[in-house]
Amino acid sequence: MATPMHISRPSIFKPPETTHSHRNRYGPPTITLYKKKPLLVSFASISSEPSPSSELKKPEIELEFIGPKAGNDGSYPLDRARAVSGEKLLRNIMADNKIELYATYGKVMNCGGVGNCGTCIVEILDGNDLLNERTNAELRYLKKKPDSWRLACQTIVGNKENSGKVVVQRMPQWKK
Incomplete structure (x- = not known):
């Protein structure tokens, strides 16, 4: 059995020839690896603003x-x-x-x-x-x-x- 790929830099990711990707109408792109095993790829944004739960109360x-x-x-x-x-x-x-x-x-x-x-x-x-x-x-x-x-x-x-x-x-x- 093949080992799953680790994607470290999504912006330069080139899927191997055995995979194909398509855009789902209702969500993020889906990449299918190793025949019939869909992998949902999403990218998290990093914000410099603190989350409300970790934010200190302002005076x-x-x-x-x-x-x-x-x-x-x-x-x-x-x-x-x-x-x-x-x-x-x-x-x-x-x-x-x-x-x-x-x-x-x-x-x-x-x-x-x-x-x-x-x-x-x-x-x-x-x-x-x-x-x-x-x-x-x-x-x-x-x-x-x-x-x-x-x-x-x-x-x-x-x-x-x-x-x-x-x-x-x-x-x-x-x-x-």
Whole structure:
């Protein structure tokens, strides 16, 4: 009985004369060796990305968003969200979680997140150290505002290594 072949480099494999191959309509090519013994050949791809099961958990930032106006009972509405550290802007996190960012004028006249209008102002009540430094657009629009005020479209939440909690006051200009 003949010994089976070992295929080390599939790209240069030339089947011996006693074999034939054909493409199966519903799957990978089939190579028949030694009469009536089909051998299914498949090529595995090697990915540089780790599999989800072996991937380490990325650091997360927990966010709390306090509404601009108190309700009838005197408490402020509170929304919560989570984000992977260093991957998203505050504006995008709020949009993804359907958390209101803009006042009436800002809904119509915002710049779409490029830092040209100043309508996405928020106040960071806690966790300012978990955010990026103020950008040039923020320095321009917020030069007469408190240091805790930020533009949501310019604020990156986290730095890919830190984790913690950030408390955000939405529309701080509405506070009395």
